[in-house]
Amino acid sequence: MVIELVKIKNRMKVDLKDLITRPLGEKFYKEVGKILKNASPNEVILMNFDGIEVADPSFLDEFLVKIIMDSKKTEKTFYVKLSNFSRLTSLNLKSVLDSYSRFKNERIAVATNQLVDNDRYCIGNVDNIEKSILNYLHVNKSGNAKEISDYIGYPLDETEKILKELDTVRLIRADESGQHHYFGI
């Protein structure tokens, strides 16, 4: 499912090219929440920022952080991926996610379809091994634990732990059949 943020912005009659303020973030969260009710289980939701110049930290906290947290709820999981966002939006989001992780002591990150600073396909804290896995799955679209273990040069059992963790954070998607197969978001 693709969510075009600019269309929601236009529906709400927001003239600005930027998404700013907490109250607007709350409105977006409610609006997008209605759309997400129609998502299939484990569906990838592409948040398209095309046409948006800057999303400020307050907006992102009220809107995107809540959507990312909702994606982890067990009753209906989904995956979020961001596209066509500006550099400033990614920097603002990184500052928000870093603060969230620090104060809540909980890992939070989001997949992206474009490389962001530090050459990775996600925003949030990932280490170099995780970054390699994400890059591998971005290029190859999918892979099993053995292939990925060979690629990163880690033992299979440790690789599987990392893959499970990345799935929990919603940066990759595990095969529901339990075949140790993983997909890029």
Added chain:
Amino acid sequence: MGKMNIIQIPDCLKDIYLFEKFILFRKKIFTDGDCVLDLSNITFIEPYSMVGLILTGREYLRNTSEKITLINIPFSVLQYLIRMNFTDTGIFNIEQKIDAKKLFKRSAFSKKVVEITEIPNKETESISRISAIIAKFRSRAQFILKYWLDDDITDYFVTVISEVCQNIFEHSLDSGYISIQTYEYNNEKSVGFVISDSGIGIDGSFEKYSKNQYGTGAELIKNVLTEPISSKRDFGYGLCRVSNIVQQFKGSIFIRSNTSSVTMISRTDPDKKNEKFFFLKNNIPEFNGTQISIILKA
């Protein structure tokens, strides 16, 4: 008109630190009599002092139902005040006029400024005003930020304006003002972002927290600039993110709140590390609310 209380203001409106001298006159301003400020000594007014003057005038109007009268305003200063819409605020009595031909041209001059604009303390109105300010800033940014070369600088300062202005309706419990201007003084080019209110101040906003948690006065102001703390939520992002952006552009932030102030200056050390330095002051003369000045020098 009752007894006139004429106060001669020294040339203290040209710099954020000199404005402290003006604050010392506040006691005299609020004593009995119709206040008249003689501005004949003023050579230059920068945006922070201009907004500080407005906050003082508004407080006087609220307390006495009377307006402060400004007299003997030097021609160039009055030209500037008119251009910045200072005279349209309706807060002061100003009888001096300037021939329409001698006013600053709006078309040319307007590219370097965002005029004084009130930010209401009501959420809906405030958001619509902040959006209008950002739209105006975006349309003029290539002139306002002409001396600062960075592809993303406009987007960075959209974040700064948005985050700081939101604090007014979120925390201050009062309306405030914003003004932006690129100016040259003593052969130095600067851009100043001023966002000020006369609300409850940062201490007031954090009143429910114990002093041990985040500190008080200047220590608390420093903490909101360096840590993602919030008086309303588990954590916040606004001023902390703003200070990181200002540091990135090697600018400075001055925050004054009630009787405390903090100056943050960014400097690149010999190892090319960009560091922040803080200067804290407590027990300075009372000025209600929170006044923020962000300055980048070219």
